[in-house]
Every structure is written in C-alpha cells, then in structure tokens.
Amino acid sequence: MYLNVHSQYSLRYGTMSIPALVEEAISSGVTQMVLSDINNSTGIMEFMRECNEKGIKPIAGMEFRKAKQLLYLGIARNKEGMKELNDFLTEHNLEQKPLPDTAPEFLNVYTVYPYGKHHGSLKTNEYLGIRHEQLNSLFGKDLRNIKEKLLCLQPVFINDKIEYRLHEYLRGIDLNVVLTEVTEADKCQKTDRFFPAGELEARFSRYPFILDNTRNLMNSCVMDYPKGRVNLNRRTFTGYKKNDRELLEKLALAGMEYRYGRSNKQALTKIKHELKVIYELDFCAYFLITWDIIRYSGSQGYYHVGRGSGANSIVAYCLKITDVDPIELDLYFERFLNAQRTSPPDFDIDYSWDEREDVQDYIFKRYGSQHTALLGTMSTFKDRSIIREIGKVMGLPKTEIDGFTDQTRAAINQNNTTFQKIVAIYERMANMPNQRSIHAGGVLITEEPITYYTALDLPPKGMATVQWDMYEAEKIGFDKYDILSQRGIGHIKMAVKLVEENQQRKIDIHQVKDFMNDPKVNFNLRTGNTKGCFYIESPAMIQLNRKLGCDSYRVLVAASSIIRPGVASSGMMAEYIRNHHHPDKVKYLHPVMEERLKDTYGVMVYQEDVIKICIHFAGMDGADADILRRGMSGKYRSKKEFERLVERFHEEAKKLGRPDHIVKEVWRQVSSFAGYSFSKAHSASFAVESYQSLYLKTYFPREFMVGVLNNYGGFYDRALYVQELQKCGGIVHLPCVNHSDSLVNISGADVYLGLVGIHGLNERFIELVPEERRTNGPYTGLEDLVKRTNIGLEQGIILIRVGALRFTHKSKKELLWEIHLLMGARTKPGNINTELFTIDAKNYALPVLVNTRLENAYHELELLGFPLSMTMFELLQTGYRGDIMANDLINHIGQTIRMVGQYVCEKTVHTKKNQRMWFGNFLDAEGNSFDTVHFPNHTPMYPFRGKGCYLILGKVVEEFGFASLEVLRFAKLPILPNPVIS
Structure with missing residues (x-):
C-alpha cells in the first residue's frame, strides 16, 4: 500500500539507503511498493535489484515538486512508463523550465494528485491520493464520482524518531537555516514511515475500496526490465556485427603497416590473437567507437594521449588510440582483456583542457542525444564538512565550529557535550548522498534511449548527465568511454605552436622514440631538470629519478609506478632502487619471483605483476586475480573482498607447498597495492608524455615554459615557472599595455607576462586592452588608454601599480596623480567613444616623484603573487645566504x-x-x-x-x-x- 516511498536520493530529505529501505519494508510485511524520490530517478535501478533479490515487487515512480510543494506522483506501469517519467523530467531539466502544475497526458503512467490539491475532472490514468489523517474529511460526502479514484497515500521518508531528528538537520542544511527556522512545511511528518504489518490497512478499514483501488493499481504495474547485468552499450558501429568485425580487422592491419611495416610476423601474430579475443567477447563496437573519436579529434588537429590498460593492446596501438608499443615493453594483453571479462575495458583518452568539450560535443552529435550522456557522480557528506554543516544548523558561532574541526583540539573536544552531539549526528549522516555532480570524463553511448534507465540533469557544463555514478552504471550494464583532460597536453600543444611561431621550426611531437634515445633529453631526466614536465616535475619524482639515475624510457616507466603510495609505503621502492644499481646481487624471495619479475628485480611494480604472482605463485585463477586488480584500481575497494582473497591466496599457496614465511611476505607486498599502483601500460603512457614534455624543455625551454604558464597547470605556482624561464635565458618583462596579450607571449628571448595574471584586473579589460591595441595601434599614454578603453579609476590604478604603463617613462606616482586628475570623481567606466572632439588634458607641474625597487616589488607581490623587480632573497633584511648552496x-x-x-x-x-x-x-x-x-x-x-x-x-x-x-x-x-x- 506504499505508493510514495523515498530513499536518501531524495537529497537532504529522505534518510534511508535503498538496502535499509527494503529491509524495513520486509520487517513491516510489505510485499510491493513504489520508490518515488523527489524530482529524480537515481535509485530506481538499485531499488529494483535490491527488491528482486529480497523477494519484494518493485514499482518505479517519481514525486514531482516545485518550490517545496508536492504537485503529483508519477507511477510507472512498466518500462515504457519509466521512460515517460524520465523524459518528462529530462525535458524540464535540460530546457531549465519549471514543472507544470498538472501532469501531461502519460500513456504508461498513473498520475496521483494529493487529495484536496486537484480541482476538475480526472483522466483515466489520474487518481487522488489521500492520507489516513485526511479520512475524516470524507465523512458525509457523496463519493460516487471519485470512489474509484481514491488511493491510499502513505509517504515514507524516515524510519523512526531518531531519523526524524536527522531529517530535520538535513532540511536545515538544505535550506541553509538554523534548526529553529525549519518550518513544518519544510519537512515531512513524524508519521511518514512504514507502519507495522496490518496497521495501515486498519486505519483505512472504514474505506476498504481505497485499499482495493491501491492494491489493484499496484498489481497492474510490472517493471519489465531484464534481471541481472546485461550489455546496454551501443552494440555495433556500422549497424551490423559482421561489418564491424571486417572493418576492425582492416583498420588493425593497415595500422600494423604504419607502426611496424608490412612483414613483422610477431606483430601480425599478436594482432590476430587479440582480434580473436575481441570478436569472441563482442567488443568490436567498443574499439571502433574509440577509433572514431580519435579519428575526429585528429582531423581537428587535436593531440591526445591514450593511456590506462588499453595501452596493453597492439590493436589499440595500430588504431592510434595509444602511442605505447606493447611489443617493445612486453605488455600483458590479458591485463586489458581476457575471457573472464564481461564488460569492456577502459580506454582513458586525454585531451588538452581547451579541446575536450569539442570532442564531447562531437560524440553527442555523432551518436545522438537520446543515446549519449555524461556520467554523473554522487558527492556525499564527509568528515569536517559535515561537522561544519551541523554546527551551522545548530546556530554555533564560526569560532566554535572552527575549534571542532581543528584536529589539534581532538582530545579537548572529546569531553565537550556539544561536540558529542555533533558526532552522534555525524555518525548517522556520514557518507549519505549530498548532491549530484558530474564525473571527471565518463561518457555513455547506449543502444536504447538512455531515459529508459535514468532522467538527465543539466549541470553547469551544459551537457546532459545521468543521475547515477560509474559504479551504478556498471551494475546496470553501461560501460563508459573516458574522455578526459589534463593541462600537460596543453603545455605540449602550445609549446609546439610557439616554437613554430617564434623560431619558424616545425616539430613532430609524435617522434617519441627519437626523444627517448636523445642523450641531452636523458641527461636532463637523470639530473632532475624536469620542472614543468608532465608527471616528472614534482620534488618526489625528481628525487626518485636522481636516485635511480633514470636515463631511459624503460626505467622511467618503472619509476612512474613505484612512486605510487602502494609501492613506496611497502618498502619496495627502496628495494627496487637498490636492486637497480646492483642487479647482480638481487636475492629473489622465490624462484617464481625470479621467473616472473626478473625485469623488475623481483619487485612487484605494476598491477600486472601482482596478477602474475597471484596466478603463478599462489595458484589463484584469473578471475580472482582480476578482482584483486580491480580492487587495486579503486573500482571495488571492498574490505570483505580482500579478506576473501587473503584467505584464498594463503590456501592455494599452501596447496602448492610454498613456505609459510615466504607466503606471508609475498602477501604483504601484494596487499600493499590495495587501492594503488598503475598498470604497466598506464605508466608507459605517462612516460611517453613525460618524454614529449622533456624534449621540448631540453631544446625549446623558453617556449615550453611559456606554454606551462599559459595553461595554468603544473605542480608549482607561477613564480617558480617564471624563475625557470629566467634560468633558461628568457628576459621576463612585467605586463605592459603595449606589449602584453591576455596570455604570456614570447618574441625571441623577450617574454611579456599576460594581463590575465594580474590580480583584480577585470576580465573585460584583460581581453579589451590588447584587442584595441591590435586594431588601432599602440597606446600613446595614459589618457589615450582611458579614452580608447573607457577603463575606470580602480582598474586603471591596478595597471599603473603593476607597471603596465612604464612605456610612458613616468613614475607610478606621477601616473596615479594623472589618472585622478584625468578622471576626477568618476571611478567607473562610462561609454566608449563619447567625445565628439579630442580635448587635451590640462598639464600640471608636479614635483619629482619616483618609485623605488622595493616599492615596485611590493606592488608585484600584491598584484602578481611574486616580485619580478627584486628576488625574494633581495627582499630579506639579512644579506646572509647560508653556509653552502x-x-x-x-x-x-x-x-x-x-x-x-x-x-x-x-x-x-x-x-x-x-x-x-x-x-x-x-x-x-x-x-x-x-x-x-x-x-x-x-x-x-x-x-x-x-x-x-x-x-x-x-x-x-x-x-x-x-x-x-x-x-x-x-x-x-x-x-x-x-x-x-x-
């Protein structure tokens, strides 16, 4: 009889998770119910799985609200009905229009209006839902016209009194008010829960026809979705599987000729083996769609990096999805694709941050808006953020809340009664869903219209996004294409362009094998001259490469993985470095370690290494080894799963007669990888990009560092990259209205900082000042700048103080006098070109006004974040520079x-x-x-x-x-x- 049940996905309203909801329903004797979360269908598929597993009939629905007011419920009669509900909500989300007060004419949906809120005649599929508290209002009324339309409406939001209190806190957080300001209209009723078996029926006993109507409606609903995981991704690329197979083979063989030449038997054998596996697992479309995305981006001149386990595949290499040669590195194809897999593996495709959205737009247009969506994610209440939110709802002052989130006061806080109350609420709220968001780069391409399974949101990114995350997508049967972005690619792309413009030299940045064999490039890698270079610029990575004496691609591939916390914290990083320097003195734990891990001196460095050891040392099967691998990648961080694998690892190793102390140590090394480490192919992909960056830094350091600055990405702040520019001979100038663009520019050795780096300068003037100069010529002075750009007093002062008008050869103090005299009391910009005739400004005799280097340095610290007129050492009060350098x-x-x-x-x-x-x-x-x-x-x-x-x-x-x-x-x-x- 429960038509209006809500889970935690009724965000900051419902209190029960889907499993808790189903368990509570079972204990209350419920045999069928409708999940109708507020303005979303996030939990529907999870709800159906959980109900089917526990023997309850699931019915899908949705509650539609506007401005906190319940408008109506939609209850799906079947799968088509769920699509109608999702389409209806999607239309209003994507077009950003309010929900209508009356529901549309659904074909496969029952619409239920709250009793007393609907006036006029009801359509065939429309009903009135009445709460048990409202039954008295029926007394003495002629019900003949609505008798068949009345349904039992018992909302469920909470479980008990404690959860009602939690609900009140959630409402306070949602409304951003203190608890006492949460009104009755803002929250549910204390009775909005499951009743003990038979009690709800007893409350409606005087009106049995209402119970019959409700029961009959629910009985007519059938959620005709397939049970269990099925493949819901787009199934073909060409429209026919046979054509897909033939096209993939043709492309792979053509790619082999490009990569290896015509007569490479090893490559041909490997390609044929992989194609056979791909055909048998029905993943041709997945490869072809990825190839199509790469083909489009290449046609636009975009540069990409294909990474992740996909780089283990020679077919992917031949399709130019990746630039990692799996033969050269002896990569383990089974890590990427094996007979145990039921879902396609991931290709992670990185683009420059300013090109990714165009690639995503192509995917939407190429595969259709009904079949394409970005992947969502669910942010939850976490740690100190919950304490802050609860503290605000309780009305605590900021200083007290700050004290509760200060880890140094943990011992003091434990004895504070207010803090204890917050902790009690925190424990119930922790990890509850808080708000829907957008995944870093996942895209879904589906066979059926995606609204059969979810409504779509329109986040700030402006592209339709599903209402659940990657974990739920995988359980339902959807596999994502990862279209990601990173600043490192932007560095490379811009540096190549700048070299062509500044030095008239064209660079083929894909000739990576030449870079890997370049002694100057490898010298910089070994000595740590890598600041600005993708993945190898951090102090930890520089330190590791110097300890290794890293001067080759193969060593860098290993270094990219052993820097990860799993390897480092287990002590195996130090072991690897030691063995790398003394390979003749390596002591292997066991002959299997020598046989399988000789390339890494007996140390497990990659995810593949762990899989190999689980299979060959411990005798585990491939499926369990792959589950362990997925745990390491973070897709399933399940403590229970690892405990099962620990037991199985030890049992199987014992059967093979492995010594207990060796088994214990091998497992210690294996388990240290939980949640960390890379696949070898992933490390290899990173190393390729690292070499591309380092080649540019080695031979074109000035253009490269300008590229780094202009992409606002990297491990360090801008000041360090400016210093790197100066170290490699760049003459770095402060921003100048007659030389600077919005971004940093370079001409020969001269580098002018961009206007975009000036704190407080309005975006309008960042673009307008250089654009006006390019159109109408250099500025002749301050007055000319003001007249041509209509810049206001405040923005003009910023440009003066940063030194952007030094071409006038006037001191900043003179210019500040001048702008105040010029603008008088006018502080804001007016209309451009308002003067009919040019009128010369009055000249005043001023005393000599000079600026010191120290004053300039302070201006730069404030407006750029670092000084350029003086170094930080010159700013010190002491001249002491240390005992040694x-x-x-x-x-x-x-x-x-x-x-x-x-x-x-x-x-x-x-x-x-x-x-x-x-x-x-x-x-x-x-x-x-x-x-x-x-x-x-x-x-x-x-x-x-x-x-x-x-x-x-x-x-x-x-x-x-x-x-x-x-x-x-x-x-x-x-x-x-x-x-x-x-």
Missing part, C-alpha cells in the same frame, strides 16, 4: 650546516605512529632546488609559515647518491618593510 650538499654528508632557502612547496605525511612529518622543497640564492625532511621530534606542530625565505639548520643526509637536509631547527626570515606603509 644546493649543488654543494653532496660534499657535506653527515655535517650540520645552515642554509637559506626560498619556500617552494611542502608535503605532509604520517608516520607509523600516526605522527605528522613533512617534506619540504626550497630554492637557494642561485635558483637551485634542495629538499628537506622534518621529523616529528624536531618539528613544531605547524613548521611552515607560507611563502618566503627560511633559515634552516640541519644535518646533510644521503640516500642512493641524493643529498637532502634533515632539519633540526627552522625559522622564517623577515623581509624589508613596505616603504609605503612604514
């Missing part, structure tokens, strides 16, 4: 020395005793990097005090030839005071 550290191992370093970045980690320690990275006065280690016993709670220079006392330590500073004492140095303030 970074390049001399290796000659002072074991000594305690003092250094002065400019802060670059820090990383916080936790020790085995759960104490915090830090790794720091600094520049010395010569611009060279050095690393610091801050152990808990020598480190205050918050050792870093932001940007600036620090005096560091520490002991020089060395590991694998890499020197760093183990910090004993540490303090930020004062800088010269701002002369304007002082």
Whole structure:
C-alpha cells in the first residue's frame, strides 16, 4: 500500500539507503511498493535489484515538486512508463523550465494528485491520493464520482524518531537555516514511515475500496526490465556485427603497416590473437567507437594521449588510440582483456583542457542525444564538512565550529557535550548522498534511449548527465568511454605552436622514440631538470629519478609506478632502487619471483605483476586475480573482498607447498597495492608524455615554459615557472599595455607576462586592452588608454601599480596623480567613444616623484603573487645566504650546516605512529632546488609559515647518491618593510 516511498536520493530529505529501505519494508510485511524520490530517478535501478533479490515487487515512480510543494506522483506501469517519467523530467531539466502544475497526458503512467490539491475532472490514468489523517474529511460526502479514484497515500521518508531528528538537520542544511527556522512545511511528518504489518490497512478499514483501488493499481504495474547485468552499450558501429568485425580487422592491419611495416610476423601474430579475443567477447563496437573519436579529434588537429590498460593492446596501438608499443615493453594483453571479462575495458583518452568539450560535443552529435550522456557522480557528506554543516544548523558561532574541526583540539573536544552531539549526528549522516555532480570524463553511448534507465540533469557544463555514478552504471550494464583532460597536453600543444611561431621550426611531437634515445633529453631526466614536465616535475619524482639515475624510457616507466603510495609505503621502492644499481646481487624471495619479475628485480611494480604472482605463485585463477586488480584500481575497494582473497591466496599457496614465511611476505607486498599502483601500460603512457614534455624543455625551454604558464597547470605556482624561464635565458618583462596579450607571449628571448595574471584586473579589460591595441595601434599614454578603453579609476590604478604603463617613462606616482586628475570623481567606466572632439588634458607641474625597487616589488607581490623587480632573497633584511648552496650538499654528508632557502612547496605525511612529518622543497640564492625532511621530534606542530625565505639548520643526509637536509631547527626570515606603509 506504499505508493510514495523515498530513499536518501531524495537529497537532504529522505534518510534511508535503498538496502535499509527494503529491509524495513520486509520487517513491516510489505510485499510491493513504489520508490518515488523527489524530482529524480537515481535509485530506481538499485531499488529494483535490491527488491528482486529480497523477494519484494518493485514499482518505479517519481514525486514531482516545485518550490517545496508536492504537485503529483508519477507511477510507472512498466518500462515504457519509466521512460515517460524520465523524459518528462529530462525535458524540464535540460530546457531549465519549471514543472507544470498538472501532469501531461502519460500513456504508461498513473498520475496521483494529493487529495484536496486537484480541482476538475480526472483522466483515466489520474487518481487522488489521500492520507489516513485526511479520512475524516470524507465523512458525509457523496463519493460516487471519485470512489474509484481514491488511493491510499502513505509517504515514507524516515524510519523512526531518531531519523526524524536527522531529517530535520538535513532540511536545515538544505535550506541553509538554523534548526529553529525549519518550518513544518519544510519537512515531512513524524508519521511518514512504514507502519507495522496490518496497521495501515486498519486505519483505512472504514474505506476498504481505497485499499482495493491501491492494491489493484499496484498489481497492474510490472517493471519489465531484464534481471541481472546485461550489455546496454551501443552494440555495433556500422549497424551490423559482421561489418564491424571486417572493418576492425582492416583498420588493425593497415595500422600494423604504419607502426611496424608490412612483414613483422610477431606483430601480425599478436594482432590476430587479440582480434580473436575481441570478436569472441563482442567488443568490436567498443574499439571502433574509440577509433572514431580519435579519428575526429585528429582531423581537428587535436593531440591526445591514450593511456590506462588499453595501452596493453597492439590493436589499440595500430588504431592510434595509444602511442605505447606493447611489443617493445612486453605488455600483458590479458591485463586489458581476457575471457573472464564481461564488460569492456577502459580506454582513458586525454585531451588538452581547451579541446575536450569539442570532442564531447562531437560524440553527442555523432551518436545522438537520446543515446549519449555524461556520467554523473554522487558527492556525499564527509568528515569536517559535515561537522561544519551541523554546527551551522545548530546556530554555533564560526569560532566554535572552527575549534571542532581543528584536529589539534581532538582530545579537548572529546569531553565537550556539544561536540558529542555533533558526532552522534555525524555518525548517522556520514557518507549519505549530498548532491549530484558530474564525473571527471565518463561518457555513455547506449543502444536504447538512455531515459529508459535514468532522467538527465543539466549541470553547469551544459551537457546532459545521468543521475547515477560509474559504479551504478556498471551494475546496470553501461560501460563508459573516458574522455578526459589534463593541462600537460596543453603545455605540449602550445609549446609546439610557439616554437613554430617564434623560431619558424616545425616539430613532430609524435617522434617519441627519437626523444627517448636523445642523450641531452636523458641527461636532463637523470639530473632532475624536469620542472614543468608532465608527471616528472614534482620534488618526489625528481628525487626518485636522481636516485635511480633514470636515463631511459624503460626505467622511467618503472619509476612512474613505484612512486605510487602502494609501492613506496611497502618498502619496495627502496628495494627496487637498490636492486637497480646492483642487479647482480638481487636475492629473489622465490624462484617464481625470479621467473616472473626478473625485469623488475623481483619487485612487484605494476598491477600486472601482482596478477602474475597471484596466478603463478599462489595458484589463484584469473578471475580472482582480476578482482584483486580491480580492487587495486579503486573500482571495488571492498574490505570483505580482500579478506576473501587473503584467505584464498594463503590456501592455494599452501596447496602448492610454498613456505609459510615466504607466503606471508609475498602477501604483504601484494596487499600493499590495495587501492594503488598503475598498470604497466598506464605508466608507459605517462612516460611517453613525460618524454614529449622533456624534449621540448631540453631544446625549446623558453617556449615550453611559456606554454606551462599559459595553461595554468603544473605542480608549482607561477613564480617558480617564471624563475625557470629566467634560468633558461628568457628576459621576463612585467605586463605592459603595449606589449602584453591576455596570455604570456614570447618574441625571441623577450617574454611579456599576460594581463590575465594580474590580480583584480577585470576580465573585460584583460581581453579589451590588447584587442584595441591590435586594431588601432599602440597606446600613446595614459589618457589615450582611458579614452580608447573607457577603463575606470580602480582598474586603471591596478595597471599603473603593476607597471603596465612604464612605456610612458613616468613614475607610478606621477601616473596615479594623472589618472585622478584625468578622471576626477568618476571611478567607473562610462561609454566608449563619447567625445565628439579630442580635448587635451590640462598639464600640471608636479614635483619629482619616483618609485623605488622595493616599492615596485611590493606592488608585484600584491598584484602578481611574486616580485619580478627584486628576488625574494633581495627582499630579506639579512644579506646572509647560508653556509653552502644546493649543488654543494653532496660534499657535506653527515655535517650540520645552515642554509637559506626560498619556500617552494611542502608535503605532509604520517608516520607509523600516526605522527605528522613533512617534506619540504626550497630554492637557494642561485635558483637551485634542495629538499628537506622534518621529523616529528624536531618539528613544531605547524613548521611552515607560507611563502618566503627560511633559515634552516640541519644535518646533510644521503640516500642512493641524493643529498637532502634533515632539519633540526627552522625559522622564517623577515623581509624589508613596505616603504609605503612604514
């Protein structure tokens, strides 16, 4: 009798998860019910799976609300009815129009209006839902006209009194008000729950026809969806499977000739083997659609990187989906595709951040809006954010809430009664869905219209998005195409373009094998000259490559994976480095480790290595090994699954007679990968892009660093990349209205910072100032700039203070006088070209007004985030620059020395005793990097005090030839005071 049941997917309203909802229904004797979440169908497919498993008949529906008011319910009679409901909501979401007060004429949907809220005649499929509290209003009325239209309406939002209180907090969070301001109209009723078996029927006993009507309506609904996971993806590319197969084979063989030449028997054998597996698993369409996407993007001149396990496939390599040669690296195809797989593997295709949306738009237009959608995601209430939200609803002051979220006050907070109350609510709210969002790059391409399975949202991105996440999509039967973006590709794309413009040289950035064999490129890799380069620029990666002496593609592929937390935290990173330097002294745990992992010196580095060991050392089957692999990739982080695999691993290894102590150590290494590590193909893809970046940095460093700056991506902030530009001979100029564009530009060795980097400058003027200059010539002075752009006083002052009008040869102070005299009291821009005649401004005699370098440096700190007129070291009050420089550290191992370093970045980690320690990275006065280690016993709670220079006392330590500073004492140095303030 429950037509109006809600789950947690009625966001910030319902309190029960789908499994909890079904369990509560069973305990209340419910045999069939309608899930009708508010303005969404997120939970419908999960609801049907759960009900089918537990023996309850599921019925799909939706509750439509506008401005907190219930308009009507839609109850699907069948699968077509669910599509009608989803189409109806989708239309209003995508066109951003309000829901109508009356429902449309559905064909396969029952519409239920709340009793008392609908006036006029009801259509055949329309009913009135009456709550048990409203039954008294029927007394003495002539019901003949509506007798067959009355239904039992008992909403379900909560489970018990405690959940009602939780519901009130959720409503407060949703409405952004304190608890006392949540009105009765804002929340459900305390009785909006399942009743004990028979009680609801008893409340309607005086009107048995209402129960009959309700029962009959529910009995007529059949959710005729297939049970269990089925393949719902687009099934063919050409329209016929036979044609797909023939086309894929033709493309693969043509690609083989491009990649390997005509007579490579090894490649041909491998291609034929892969094609056979692809045919048998019916994945031809998946490969062809991915190829089609790559073909389109290539036709537009877009550069992509194909990564992930897809790079294990020679067919993918021949289709130009990836640039990783699986023969060269002896990649493990079965990691990508094997007979145990029921769903297609992932291809991760990266594009430049400014090209991805066009690729997505092509997919929508090519495969149709009814069959294409972006993948959604569900953000949940988490950690400190919940505490803040609960605290606000309770009406607590910000300072008190800040105290509750301060981890250093954890011991004090435990005894605070208010905090204990927050924790009690937190424990019930944790991980509840909070809001729907958009996946990083997943796209679905379906065989049937996608609204059979979900309504669609229109997030800010502007493309239709499903209402559930990748995990739910996979359970239903949808597999995503990952169309991703990253700034690293933007760096490469722009650098290639700048080299062509600035040096008139064309670069084929895909000649990666030449880059890999270039001694200058490999020298920079080995010595850590990699700032700005994709994946190899962080202090940790630079340190690792220097410890390895990394100077080849194969070693970099391994380094890209052993930097991951799973390998590093297990101690296997250090083991790998040690063995890499002394391969003749490697001691293998077991002959199987030597046989299967000789290339990595007996160390499990990649996901494939773990699979190999599970199969060949422990005797596990391929299916369990793949489940373990999926757990490592983060797709199934299930503790229960890992516990089962631990038991199976040990049992099967014992059957093979493996020694207990060796089994224990091998499992320790295997389990350390849980949730971390890369596939070898993924690491290889990253290494290809790293080499492309590093080639550009090696031979065209100025253009490359400009590309990095203009793509606003990278590990470091802009100041460091500007310093890198200066180190490689770039003459970096402050922004100038007569030379700068919106972005950084380069001409020869001269580099002008872009207007976009000026804090506080309006976007309009960032584009208008250079556009007007290109159209009508350089500006002659401040007055000319004001007249031609109609810039206001505030924005004009910003340009003056940053030095963008220095071409006038007037000091900033003179220009500030001039702009105030020119504009008078007018502070805002007016209409452009309002003067009929040019009138010369009055000239005034001013005293000599000069700006000092120190004043300029402070202006730049404020408006750019870093000084260009002076270095951070020149700003120090002290002239002391330390006992030694970074390049001399290796000659002072074991000594305690003092250094002065400019802060670059820090990383916080936790020790085995759960104490915090830090790794720091600094520049010395010569611009060279050095690393610091801050152990808990020598480190205050918050050792870093932001940007600036620090005096560091520490002991020089060395590991694998890499020197760093183990910090004993540490303090930020004062800088010269701002002369304007002082």
